[in-house]
Amino acid sequence: MRRTPRIRRARQNDRGASSRPQVVAHRGSSHEAAEHTLAAYVKALDQGADALECDVRLTADGHLVCVHDRDLRRTASTQGIVSTMNLAELDELDFASWKSPWSELDDEAPERNPQEYKVLTLRKLLETVADYDRHVELAIETKHPTRYGGLVERRLVETLGDFGWDRAGSPARVMSFSLSAMNRVRRLAPDLEIVMLVDKAHHWPVLRPVVGADWVIGPGIDELRLHPGLGRHLVRAGREIHVWTVNTADDLDICLDLGVSAVISDRPNYMLELLGS
Template sequence: MRPQVVAHRGASHENAEHTLGAYLAALDAGAEGLECDVRLTADGHLVCVHDRDLRRTTSRRGVVSTLDLAELSELDFAAWKNPWTDLDDEAPERDEELDRVLTLRKLLETVADYDRRVEVAIETKHPTRYGGLVEKRLVEMLRDFGWDTPGSPVRVMSFSFTALQRVERLAPHVQLVQLVEHLPTWPMLRRVIGKDWLVGPGIELLREHPRFAQRVLRSGHDVHVWTVNTEADLDLCIRLGVKAVISDRPAYMLELLDQRQDQR
């Protein structure tokens, strides 16, 4: 079975994560899905940013939740990835719009306008000062696109069981993914997650406990794995029957899968 290839924060191995440039590169590479993390700004906008603070991905300090979208829009979210570009006379001219903060609405509009079906896996980050308001705003946006209905291309992921419960109450038809990082949390989660929920273990967990995926699949839950970047990890996921691999390197994963298809 061929797993779905989902671009982790876009094609983030080569491009600055969560920028429009990274997602367009992933789409151009043929990614079947896009993954993003979302946080709420001080003025209520959902933006695609992983970290709580800005130190790693911009040139300034600050916490995402304390800043307005206009303040975030002034920052360069891409320069950290290739800090020497400005000194390279042969580097192509950069489109600043591809390097700025990306709102979830802009990402969903890009997907809606694309010429083929692309799925979106949206992770809500917790803890956050806004608590359940993040999921409330997310579901409101999905309704704007008509994507809170069966067959929606969007699924919502979180390490927070409580956050996923909120989405289930607000939008019962949206597919949910319970993320799992450490094996000891699974016995409790296994008893409480919905029967139709997906399970999203990290690749490190599967490397150490490959039977975990088999147990999850036997219990009736499909498995989506993050973050799969090597041939060995992809092969492990294929052997275990994983339904989706979330990768920083979607083009490479697709190339490997095509090679395996050709060898059959």
């Protein structure tokens, strides 16, 4: 029997009247489709995800693309390094076969649109969100270290500015594990919401004195499980909390107990089902 999470214990957040946390699709609906592909994001949107999460890296010719790893061995079966390749080179690669390597042998598999499984530019993802028939938010993570340093954040803010999304009221927020990156975003776009990601509980005492009072904090679910004091400290400090990567009912219960504002999940549809949405 499926266990229902304790949604009654969730606190109301600032994103609307609903007491449930925002459900954010981690790299799209990445449990079911190849991560960071247009197909994964369209699936997440169709499933009702409130927001989409993506990682961005800068190509050699200055394009922001949605790719997590610095190299392409895992998702495109090549030794290529994203930062040394042009967009045209990346566009020739298949970013989906690794997820379903036997799909071509399945006569009953639905026909694939090749364009939905190529490298996805951030601009294309922003266009998809802008054209969708309901309000959708974006959580964009800049990856560091990178050879381009602060140019990544500068290009990101410029791209958001093309949509009018670099100011207060933007549906986009920017995340990073890099404190320097978050400070750059704050300087470039003072009104953009930013999320300081935390991958180790013992990093928080170091970060606490230097992060802005209005910054969202983004701990990983594993750290909240292993070090429950981290969550309690964040709640007592009145911090808004966004948690990654929340994929099970037990994970969701931890988040609901803390009253987090957003859960970032590979399985947005499952999270919405558990939340009764």
